[in-house]
Structures are given as structure tokens and as C-alpha cells.
Amino acid sequence: MAAVAEALFLTPSAVSQQIAQLEEEVGMPLTERQGRGVRLTPAGERLVAHAERILIMLDEAKSDLAEIKREIAGVLRVAAFPTVAAALLPQAIQALQASYPHLDIVFKELEPADGLAALGSWNVDVAFVDNLTNLLVQKYKNIDQVPLIEDVLYVLLPQGHRLAQRQSLAVSDLRGERWALDSAVSFYGEFILNLCRRAGYEPRVNAECRGFEVVREMVASGCSISIIPGLRRVNDLAGVSAVKLRPEARRRISxxxxxxxxxxxxxxxxxDQMVLTAKAVSEATN
Structure with missing residues (x-):
């Protein structure tokens, strides 16, 4: 109930009241308690399936009418995680504003899983995701994807580090190092930890950060190392060196x-604009 209330910008009691009213209208319970939370009853699951189909039809109707009108205008709500938001989104928005001055793009910074949830609940219109969250994407029957870019991963080291001049590094070369990880990104952080575990060791994490800026400073100061998406190299990485992983590791962004x-x-x-922007950035960074 709390998660639903947060997504809809309501109080939990307001959500409970709405469900109670709906149950009164249909004449049967739609939710039931499960531990500290609630789950849908079979009747609730059927009603949700009908609601999803209705919402899809409404989306199709709005799209058809907008296509007939042939005016590209209004508000487009975009959810993007920090890597994409910094490396790709500003260029794309600038190009779209120049071509379509009546189109307002409103950006909200959300991690892939949260952006996907916002898309599935009609709180945003498009969301950037990666293949680390593909299992979540499959849970949403009405979600499609357009592939954008394959992001190569790099080891981030202090400039004076003994390995900083290497052409490439294996994860096994980093055994014994101290690691700074972006703990705000649970899927990505777990992915990095698993890379180390598959190389035969448990990394020593000495910094769980809530953003890349702190990760970069921990590395630049010589306190830690990390592994970062290659798209981070679009912006200035003063005080650190980025060395490509061997074998190459990628994540796919859509x-x-x-x-x-x-x-x-x-x-x-x-x-269309995101595909063009991603192609230009990929050519510039690879």
C-alpha cells in the first residue's frame, strides 16, 4: 500500500479507501493480507488484467489522434538513470527543442528498475533501462524497447596507480584492491560484485557511495578503485585513469x-533522436 501511495502521490489511507470503494462496487474482495502487506485475490488479478488492456487501448487512441493532428507538442515525461542522463540526454533534448519548440521534455532521474515501474504505472512516457534489468522488463506485457547503445565497462584507478598505464585489465588483476561502489544502483553494484566473485575473490569494499561523484573522489584520492560504465568517460574524469576490462564487459542500454x-x-x-545521439556518442567514445 505504501509503495502504491508513493507512486500515485497519495496517502496509504487514500489508497485503502479507493480499494474499499472498488470492492464495494464489484461486490467481492480484491485484496487480502499477506504478512505485513497485501496481495491481489484472483478477482483482483482479473480486474488488473482488464485495466491494463483498457489503458493500452487508451494509449493507442491518444497516439492515433496525435498522429492525425500531426503536431508534435505537449509534455513528454522521461525517466533516465544518471549515466544516460549525463552522457546522452542533454544533447538529445537540445536537438529536439530546436526542431520541435512546442514539445516540452520533462526529465526525472530514476534508476532503471524505478523508471520501469514508473513507466508501467503511467507516471512517465519513456524510460531508459539496461540488460541488467531485463528480467524486470519481461514482467510488463505492454512494454517495448528500442536498443540504443552498448556501454563498455572500464576499471577506474588513481592516476598514479601501479596498473593505471596498462592497456587493459582483468578483474583478477584487481584482487586485494579496495573498492568504491555506487550503492544507489543495486543492480549495477551487484553486477560488479559478481564479476569479482567469478574471478575467485570477494572484493574489499571500503566505500558505499550514493552517487558517482563520491566514487570518483574516492578513486582520485587513492583510497579505492572501481569499475564504471564507459559512458562516464564522456565527461571530465580529472585525477583518475580509465582502463578497459579484459575480456571486454558490456551492458546494453535501451x-x-x-x-x-x-x-x-x-x-x-x-x-529517433535518441538513436542518432547514441550513435554519435558511441563513435566518439570507442
């Missing part, structure tokens, strides 16, 4: 959108 809005003019031009 833009997700609701199936019913595939033909919405604003969504279409946004997707």
Missing part, C-alpha cells in the same frame, strides 16, 4: 515505452 504509444508522434521523434 529506451522502453508502452506498446500502445509506439506510433505517438512525440514518442517517435524522441526515439
Amino acid at each position: 529506451v522502453a515505452f508502452r506498446h500502445g504509444e509506439r506510433n505517438h508522434p512525440a514518442v517517435k521523434v524522441f526515439l
Whole structure:
């Protein structure tokens, strides 16, 4: 109930009241208690399935009408995680503003899993995801994706580190180092930990940070090392060196959108621009 209330900007009691009213209208319980939370009853699950189909049809209707109108305008709500938000999104928004002055793009910084949840609950119109959250994407039947870019991972080292001049590094070369990880990104942090575990050791994490800025400073000061997405190299990395992993490790980044809005003019031009921007950035960084 608390998660639903947060997603809908309501109080938990307001959500409970809405569900109680709906149960009164349909004449049967739609939720039941499970431990400290609640779960849908079979009737609730069926009603949700009907609601999802109705919402998809509404998306399709809005897209059709917008296509007939042929005016690219209004508000497009975008969820993106920090790596993409810093490396790709500003360039794309700038290009779209120049071409479509009546289109307002509103950006919200969300990690892939949170952005996907916001997309599935109709709180945003498009969301950036990566293949680390692909299992979550599969849970949403009405979500499609357009592939954007494959992001190569790099080891981040202090400039004076003994390994900083190498052309490439294996994860096994980093045994015994102290690590700074971005704990705000649970999927990515777990992915890095598992890379070390597959190399035969448990990394010594001496910094759990809530953002890349702190990770960078921990590395630049010589306190830690880390592994970062290659897209981070688009911006200045003063005081640190980035060395490619061996064998090469990548994560695939896509833009997700609701199936019913595939033909919405604003969504279409946004997707087209993101593909162009991602191609330009990929060519510049590889």
C-alpha cells in the first residue's frame, strides 16, 4: 500500500479507501493480507488484467489522434538513470527543442528498475533501462524497447596507480584492491560484485557511495578503485585513469515505452533522436 501511495502521490489511507470503494462496487474482495502487506485475490488479478488492456487501448487512441493532428507538442515525461542522463540526454533534448519548440521534455532521474515501474504505472512516457534489468522488463506485457547503445565497462584507478598505464585489465588483476561502489544502483553494484566473485575473490569494499561523484573522489584520492560504465568517460574524469576490462564487459542500454504509444508522434521523434545521439556518442567514445 505504501509503495502504491508513493507512486500515485497519495496517502496509504487514500489508497485503502479507493480499494474499499472498488470492492464495494464489484461486490467481492480484491485484496487480502499477506504478512505485513497485501496481495491481489484472483478477482483482483482479473480486474488488473482488464485495466491494463483498457489503458493500452487508451494509449493507442491518444497516439492515433496525435498522429492525425500531426503536431508534435505537449509534455513528454522521461525517466533516465544518471549515466544516460549525463552522457546522452542533454544533447538529445537540445536537438529536439530546436526542431520541435512546442514539445516540452520533462526529465526525472530514476534508476532503471524505478523508471520501469514508473513507466508501467503511467507516471512517465519513456524510460531508459539496461540488460541488467531485463528480467524486470519481461514482467510488463505492454512494454517495448528500442536498443540504443552498448556501454563498455572500464576499471577506474588513481592516476598514479601501479596498473593505471596498462592497456587493459582483468578483474583478477584487481584482487586485494579496495573498492568504491555506487550503492544507489543495486543492480549495477551487484553486477560488479559478481564479476569479482567469478574471478575467485570477494572484493574489499571500503566505500558505499550514493552517487558517482563520491566514487570518483574516492578513486582520485587513492583510497579505492572501481569499475564504471564507459559512458562516464564522456565527461571530465580529472585525477583518475580509465582502463578497459579484459575480456571486454558490456551492458546494453535501451529506451522502453508502452506498446500502445509506439506510433505517438512525440514518442517517435524522441526515439529517433535518441538513436542518432547514441550513435554519435558511441563513435566518439570507442
